[in-house]
Amino acid sequence: MRTTIILKTASNYLLPVLLLFSIFILLRGHYLPGGGFVGGLIASIAFILHSFANGLKKTKDILLMHPGFLIPFGLSISFLSGLAPVALFDLPFMTGLWSHDPVAILGNIGSALFFDIGVYFVVVGVTLTIIFTISESA
Numbered sequence: 001m002r003t004t005i006i007l008k009t010a011s012n013y014l015l016p017v018l019l020l021f022s023i024f025i026l027l028r029g030h031y032l033p034g035g036g037f038v039g040g041l042i043a044s045i046a047f048i049l050h051s052f053a054n055g056l057k058k059t060k061d062i063l064l065m066h067p068g069f070l071i072p073f074g075l076s077i078s079f080l081s082g083l084a085p086v087a088l089f090d091l092p093f094m095t096g097l098w099s100h101d102p103v104a105i106l107g108n109i110g111s112a113l114f115f116d117i118g119v120y121f122v123v124v125g126v127t128l129t130i131i132f133t134i135s136e137s138a
Helices: 005-027 036-054 056-063 067-089 111-137
Strands: none
Touching: 005 036, 005 111, 036 056, 036 111, 056 111, 067 111
16 A cells, blocks of 8 residues: 555654543543543554554554553553552442542542553553454455
8 A cells, every 4th residue: 555755744743642642631531521442542543543654564663562462451450440449448349549639730640540541551452453453464
């Protein structure tokens, strides 16, 4: 597949911008619309756009590892965020824990944020694994 110089150049500039936007959406998710799922989809779209413009091999070189490794990593983070209330405070599984002191830019950090971070990694891992597998077989 042949791509234009405009698409290649634009995708190289859009990749970091879209990744930054996906993190913004991830971090605002427990106060406003957004979260790990939508942020993960935006990050996946950034890498898919880059692979369309520059080829799958160059995009895989950027990732440094197979995206399938992000799935168990994200599941572990989400599970541990749900298990933390049980282990630390003898509260039910998935009870929300929140810090008392707000952090600059983020506000009050809670266990929901860590759950969303896990979801973010799972969505990126699943989406890119599926798309890359389809692209390699075509």
